[in-house]
Amino acid sequence: MTPHPVAPSRRGLLRALAAVPASAALLGGTPGLLGGALAAAPPSGSATRYTIVPFLDSDDGTVNVYQSDDATDFRLLRASAYTPPAGRIRDASVIRHTDGSYYVTYTTRTWQDTSTTIGFARSSDRVNWTFLYDYRVPVANLSRAWAPEWFVDGDGSVHLIVSCSTTDNEWIFTPYLLRATDSALTAWSSPVPLAGIGANHIDTFIVRTGSTYHAFPKNETTKYIEYATASNLAGPYTIRRTGDWAGWGGYREGPALVRLDNGAWRIFFDGYGDGNYYYSDSHDTFATWTAPAALPAISGTARHFTVVKETVAGGPALARNVTRSFRSANYTTRYWQQRSSLLDLPVVSGSSTTAEKQAATFTVVAGLADGSGYSFRDASGKYLRHWDFRARFDTNDGTGTFAGDATFVLRAGAAAGSVRFESYNHPGHYLRHYAYQLRVERSNGTDLFRQDSSFLPVAAWA
Numbered sequence: 001m002t003p004h005p006v007a008p009s010r011r012g013l014l015r016a017l018a019a020v021p022a023s024a025a026l027l028g029g030t031p032g033l034l035g036g037a038l039a040a041a042p043p044s045g046s047a048t049r050y051t052i053v054p055f056l057d058s059d060d061g062t063v064n065v066y067q068s069d070d071a072t073d074f075r076l077l078r079a080s081a082y083t084p085p086a087g088r089i090r091d092a093s094v095i096r097h098t099d100g101s102y103y104v105t106y107t108t109r110t111w112q113d114t115s116t117t118i119g120f121a122r123s124s125d126r127v128n129w130t131f132l133y134d135y136r137v138p139v140a141n142l143s144r145a146w147a148p149e150w151f152v153d154g155d156g157s158v159h160l161i162v163s164c165s166t167t168d169n170e171w172i173f174t175p176y177l178l179r180a181t182d183s184a185l186t187a188w189s190s191p192v193p194l195a196g197i198g199a200n201h202i203d204t205f206i207v208r209t210g211s212t213y214h215a216f217p218k219n220e221t222t223k224y225i226e227y228a229t230a231s232n233l234a235g236p237y238t239i240r241r242t243g244d245w246a247g248w249g250g251y252r253e254g255p256a257l258v259r260l261d262n263g264a265w266r267i268f269f270d271g272y273g274d275g276n277y278y279y280s281d282s283h284d285t286f287a288t289w290t291a292p293a294a295l296p297a298i299s300g301t302a303r304h305f306t307v308v309k310e311t312v313a314g315g316p317a318l319a320r321n322v323t324r325s326f327r328s329a330n331y332t333t334r335y336w337q338q339r340s341s342l343l344d345l346p347v348v349s350g351s352s353t354t355a356e357k358q359a360a361t362f363t364v365v366a367g368l369a370d371g372s373g374y375s376f377r378d379a380s381g382k383y384l385r386h387w388d389f390r391a392r393f394d395t396n397d398g399t400g401t402f403a404g405d406a407t408f409v410l411r412a413g414a415a416a417g418s419v420r421f422e423s424y425n426h427p428g429h430y431l432r433h434y435a436y437q438l439r440v441e442r443s444n445g446t447d448l449f450r451q452d453s454s455f456l457p458v459a460a461w462a
Helices: 010-016 354-359 400-405 447-452
Strands: 046-052 059-068 075-082 090-096 102-107 117-123 129-136 142-152 158-166 169-179 201-209 212-219 227-230 238-241 253-259 265-271 276-282 307-313 322-328 337-339 342-344 362-366 374-377 383-387 390-394 408-412 419-423 429-434 437-442 455-459
Touching: 090 307, 102 142, 117 142, 142 169, 142 201, 158 201, 201 253, 212 253, 253 307, 337 354, 374 408, 383 400, 419 455, 429 447
Parallel strands: 090 142
Antiparallel strands: 046 059, 046 307, 059 075, 090 102, 102 117, 117 129, 142 158, 158 169, 169 201, 201 212, 212 227, 227 238, 253 265, 265 276, 322 362, 322 455, 337 342, 342 390, 342 437, 362 374, 374 383, 383 390, 390 437, 408 419, 419 429, 429 437
């Protein structure tokens, strides 16, 4: 088998493409973000909503809008939702501002062109966008201003982190910080370099926890995403981790982070070396990370995005402290049923035995790990949990691990009136049936997976 060639970095590709005509198709991109919602499962009747506005691998002249309820399975909301009146749109970063509107800022030129401006557009509904202005970043001898990233600090101040290079070496980027000086986001402070991160770093993305600022820049020499911290937004930052410190691999760029409903942090990044778009989770404030996984459905299509997280009305609802049975949305004669401590999906009907009906009846209670989530008890008091990703019933041992295993986040189902149950401690994994057994499996973004993981709460059999 012929090995897949490693894609060059943007800097190397820019050098190679210096003589390519502007009409030539270009590969590439980068990601960004702003997530501000608190970490908690959405209340009954509400839903979590993640919005991204990426440009396309095949077209950097427009952006699509996608949304997701779990930060894993992104579905197209509108194609070609915004096309700027001139130039291009790459690396779009999105926030929801205090005026209720959504704002994107973006790179305005293709890779091989001088690019001294960043663009801005606004939307009231995330799908209809209005161009605002192009802003020339006032850095002396500026050659390129790329990948502007929003950052909103704890005091509400709005900032941009922009990767800038100068004409004396147009491929060496340094992160600069700008602060909005008006609430309309039309006036900006003079740019200052982020102290401590240094030159030859690009796509710097920042989040804050407590009094610490956490920066994730890409080192353009090593092609790895690094990690730095500071006690002030402008720095000085200390780079804490280099190389493949998180197990994400090299030739990764455009990091963007968001806080998930269970309190974990999720990072997204563009695997431009292999064409995939990845995510990875940290449950211990960036010390360790899960193995990177390719985002289903949009890998290979979406490029360089950031994330807005919101809690919105109109989500699914499920009453607690009541008994229910759960019918498969796509196998309508089959129900959850406990059999030898495992959860299966057999046929249950009016002619089933009393014991079979009792085994298909469960009490819905508040989540053991998060009261806004859900847990399920059988008649003996044992709880539904996943073990080696198989759904089963066990006695609560009082540990945090058990509570996480036994807690599920309610998401809307694929069929009318149906719901899905996302694992609390394995985000993006759902209770789904396979060969009439219930397992917790990672979403693959297909309609079949959504159907197999959708269930209708119905009147209890017993």
